[in-house]
Amino acid sequence: MDYVKHIILLAILLNLIAGPCEAFGAAGTKQPDWLTPWSTPQQAVTTVEPDYLNPFAVERPEWDPYAPFDSQQMVIERMDPIAEGLTIKDELRLPNILYVQQGSMLTTRASVILGDPIILWVYTSVPGNLLLYDNGRMVYSTGLMMPGWYRITGAQADLLTNHLYVMRVGGLLTNNVSVLVDPGRYPTTYSLVGRVVDQNGAGIPWARVVISSGEGGSFTITTDMLGYYGMDLPSGYYVITAVAPGYTFTQVMAKVWLGTVSAAPTIVGIPTGQPVPVSYSPVSAPSTQTNTGISAVPAAIQGYSSQGQGNGVQNLI
Numbered sequence: 001m002d003y004v005k006h007i008i009l010l011a012i013l014l015n016l017i018a019g020p021c022e023a024f025g026a027a028g029t030k031q032p033d034w035l036t037p038w039s040t041p042q043q044a045v046t047t048v049e050p051d052y053l054n055p056f057a058v059e060r061p062e063w064d065p066y067a068p069f070d071s072q073q074m075v076i077e078r079m080d081p082i083a084e085g086l087t088i089k090d091e092l093r094l095p096n097i098l099y100v101q102q103g104s105m106l107t108t109r110a111s112v113i114l115g116d117p118i119i120l121w122v123y124t125s126v127p128g129n130l131l132l133y134d135n136g137r138m139v140y141s142t143g144l145m146m147p148g149w150y151r152i153t154g155a156q157a158d159l160l161t162n163h164l165y166v167m168r169v170g171g172l173l174t175n176n177v178s179v180l181v182d183p184g185r186y187p188t189t190y191s192l193v194g195r196v197v198d199q200n201g202a203g204i205p206w207a208r209v210v211i212s213s214g215e216g217g218s219f220t221i222t223t224d225m226l227g228y229y230g231m232d233l234p235s236g237y238y239v240i241t242a243v244a245p246g247y248t249f250t251q252v253m254a255k256v257w258l259g260t261v262s263a264a265p266t267i268v269g270i271p272t273g274q275p276v277p278v279s280y281s282p283v284s285a286p287s288t289q290t291n292t293g294i295s296a297v298p299a300a301i302q303g304y305s306s307q308g309q310g311n312g313v314q315n316l317i
Helices: 002-024
Strands: 074-078 096-102 105-107 109-113 117-124 128-134 137-145 148-156 163-169 177-182 192-197 208-213 218-222 228-231 236-243 247-249 252-256 267-271 314-316
Touching (some): 074 137, 096 163, 117 128, 137 148, 192 252, 236 247, 236 267
Parallel strands (some): 109 177
Antiparallel strands (some): 096 117, 128 137, 163 177, 192 228, 208 236
């Protein structure tokens, strides 16, 4: 009997204690739920950070192999801008300084025509790895860099979107560099635009442009009086060439990314019978990274080989 009495008294005591505890975590009190061990646990919310957020089209998937700024091959060389005859417009006093080349001048703000190359210069006073960001996304990196001047080529205004560059070297950020992209005379109502010119840079009118995809599709269009052309195509990689009497054309490769205007490299026509300069040879495209982490070369460009690199030049993606 004593044992039963002890059980009843213990139950009454626990009931008296539980009441105030429940009131402690009841609705209307200022105490947060995590301070109340008797409150119902809340379901955890997991936020997944996508690999790429498309600023142009809300219906695009989170990861896109044709996303901008992902597939340009950049080359870095140690080079002195003063020795190259360039002048610095914006003098800055920072450990690491970033410039964009506009003509023969280095500045922090520049404008380029759609399809033109973008040349960057960086001065670093500290050793370390180099990381280049465009609109907040890393687009280029190198190994250990020693202090000094460097030129970075290979970037191109191949999309009708502005650029905001910043670089980190040795853990220290540079200043921002903005590059505005002007459409020029390109027909910007299409997803892919381009131009066919002769050796002097003059447009070749009425040239037939042949656009081939990696899936076997082929499209043709004719240039206008100034050598420009445009066509709406789905996202993907394309090999483009041209046909015109009296000219020989090499192939170029273009990447189309829907939601903005993509510019193909300019196709240069060489008079029939003349040798084609090495600089006009097609270049292999960089690999695209699949969502499984495996590198894959687009089918449209398989079979092309990379150009050789000179001594002392790093060619990184």
